[in-house]
Amino acid sequence: xxxxxxxxGPLSVPEGAIVSLNCxxxxxxxxxxxxYRQYSRKGPELLMYTYSSGNKEDxxxxxxxxxxxKYISLxxxxxxxxDSATYLCAISGSARQLTFGSGTQLTVLP
Amino acid sequence: ETGVTQTPRHLVMxxxxxxxxxxxxxxxxxxxxxxKQSAKKPLELxxxxxxxxxxxxxxxxxxxxxxxxxxxxxxxxxxxxxxEDSALYLCASSQGGQPQHFGDGTRLSIL
Numbered sequence: 001x002x003x004x005x006x007x008x009g010p011l012s013v014p015e016g017a018i019v020s021l022n023c024x025x026x027x028x029x030x031x032x033x034x035x036y037r038q039y040s041r042k043g044p045e046l047l048m049y050t051y052s053s054g055n056k057e058d059x060x061x062x063x064x065x066x067x068x069x070k071y072i073s074l075x076x077x078x079x080x081x082x083d084s085a086t087y088l089c090a091i092s093g094s095a096r097q098l099t100f101g102s103g104t105q106l107t108v109l110p
Numbered sequence: 111e112t113g114v115t116q117t118p119r120h121l122v123m124x125x126x127x128x129x130x131x132x133x134x135x136x137x138x139x140x141x142x143x144x145x146k147q148s149a150k151k152p153l154e155l156x157x158x159x160x161x162x163x164x165x166x167x168x169x170x171x172x173x174x175x176x177x178x179x180x181x182x183x184x185x186x187x188x189x190x191x192x193x194e195d196s197a198l199y200l201c202a203s204s205q206g207g208q209p210q211h212f213g214d215g216t217r218l219s220i221l
Contacts, residue, residue, distance in 0.1 A: 002152075004152070008150060032207075032209075034209055036212075041214070041217075042214050042215075043114070043116075043200055043212035043213050043214040043215050044153075044200070044212045045212070046209050046210075046211065049209045088153070090153075094207075096141060096143075096158055096160060096165075096204065097155070097158075098153075098155070098210065099152070100152040100153040101152060102150060102151060102152045103152075
């Protein structure tokens with residue numbers, strides 16, 4: 001079993017849709033949860049960062065962590081074509097030993 | 111310049127060549143990292159330098175050799191690479207327990 005599982009997609013949605021991206025993990029010691037966005041030919045860019053269960057909101061983005069289920073989600077409201085990218089979840093027990101999911105490729109169609 | 115800068119952006123080399131990748135961070139961070147990103151696979155941590163101490167993934171072949179002369183610069187020296195080493199090599203930096211910030215990577219192709 002992989003430490004972090006992420007559905008690779010690809011996921012295609014119409015503009016304005018609500019997008020839900022998810023990861024599951026196996027190590028209950030993990031306590032840092034991050035979402036990165038990676039555009040084509042670019043490096044990953046940090047979107048959201050949390051270390052507790054519950055929701056964290058930033059504009060159109062909401063990160064949700066359920067430690068009891070070992071499940072994290074990223075929701076994108078009112079999705080835009082500019083949100084088209086690969087989304088990576090990253091989870092760790094320490095900030096210097098991140099374990100990444102394989103990424104979900106998202107396309108938002110105008 | 112700001113952030114994490116990687117050079118070159120693209121590199122094509124033969125299996126017998128020796129080359130180096132360079133990373134520079136302008137964020138005042140005290141830890142730097144090398145990752146390998148292959149298609150459809152998770153990012154693979156290769157090396158970590160933290161306060162001049164090196165931590166490495168034991169599965170990384172010895173044909174990859176990192177160097178960290180100071181807290182702002184990181185190199186990855188490449189020697190007699192294999193075709194399966196073709197990938198995007200990403201550098202990142204961080205401070206304390208804060209999230210890592212990435213450069214845009216070097217796209218490496220081995221002929």
